[in-house]
Amino acid sequence: MNKQHKQDISFCLICTLLGAILVTLLVLRNSPSMTPTTALSLCGVGCLVYLTSASIIFVFSYYIGKIFAKIDKSAVEEYCWLIALRISDKRKSKNADIVLPRLRYFLFTVLKKNNDFLGLPLGDDELCLNMDGVAFRQNNVFYRVSLIIPEDLEQNTETFRQLIQDYVEQELSTYGCYGLRSVYASNRYGSWWSVYIDQIEVDEKRHRLIFELMYIGNNYAALYRKRIFDREHVVQTQEQDVYDDEIE
Structure with a gap:
């Protein structure tokens, strides 16, 4: 993993933390009866679910990108061109x-x-x-x-x-x-x-x-x-x- 990817991950974590704090403040403002501990717990669970989903998507995208990087792009383009040509020939x-x-x-x-x-x-x-x-x-x-x-x-x-x-x-x-x-x-x-x-x-x-x-x-x-x-x-x-x- 290169330096750029590490910076992207750090930026996402910081944004997630700031988002959690903002959501907590909004929940406390709109629900005065809710204690700060309960609001933090709910926000923590939400952040955990978000981070888990983001991590899965990031890892999946990272490895898919690695796979596509090793594939000959010209071969893929030629395959797509042949499919389009076959469809065009059938229409004609x-x-x-x-x-x-x-x-x-x-x-x-x-x-x-x-x-x-x-x-x-x-x-x-x-x-x-x-x-x-x-x-x-x-x-x-x-x-x-x-x-x-x-x-x-x-x-x-x-x-x-x-x-x-x-x-x-x-x-x-x-x-x-x-x-x-x-x-x-x-x-x-x-x-x-x-x-x-x-x-x-x-x-x-x-x-x-x-x-x-x-x-x-x-x-x-x-x-x-x-x-x-x-x-x-x-x-x-x-x-x-x-x-x-x-x-x-």
Whole structure:
């Protein structure tokens, strides 16, 4: 126990003693029939109960503080952050049962209409696309849909993704998306088509083509889409500058 703790204990004892004397004087003033000995006895019992309770609380707090001092605070903060993140993810995915089937139907419609150019092994309806749940990144929900493919994808996945995204935007501008909005307008981040294909992956082991779609229906999704647009625009500008330099 350091010097500061000893001073705190001494201060509490002095305050308790002064409080006992003050209470005794008040009791004697308000109850003239009570003898000083009885008043002192009652005040002594009260002070004893108070000191006992204070001592227990002080000892308990002291040892709890020692325990917490030995615990890695970063680990506790990380644990609390993971709990908060899990709660946030559950809240964000509460509409997945509604959004995911409609996105699957919309994606199937787009792929089916343009399959002469895409050449994908599609079935007769949207059931050929498997719903693989959701993923969370940067405060956003990404809906995963997969298609069984017998062979590896011949095209570059990024080029293939951009091509399908063009078809998606054409479908949204012409017919919209059943049960979902076609455009999301944000005062801060602009207006965007509501369906965005974030990435396409090829799972060679399971022979699946995996689509990750984002439904833009809030400011977090609009911000994510704007950042991607800005990054792609910067890359295209840099490539154009390099090409111009080579011509010169």
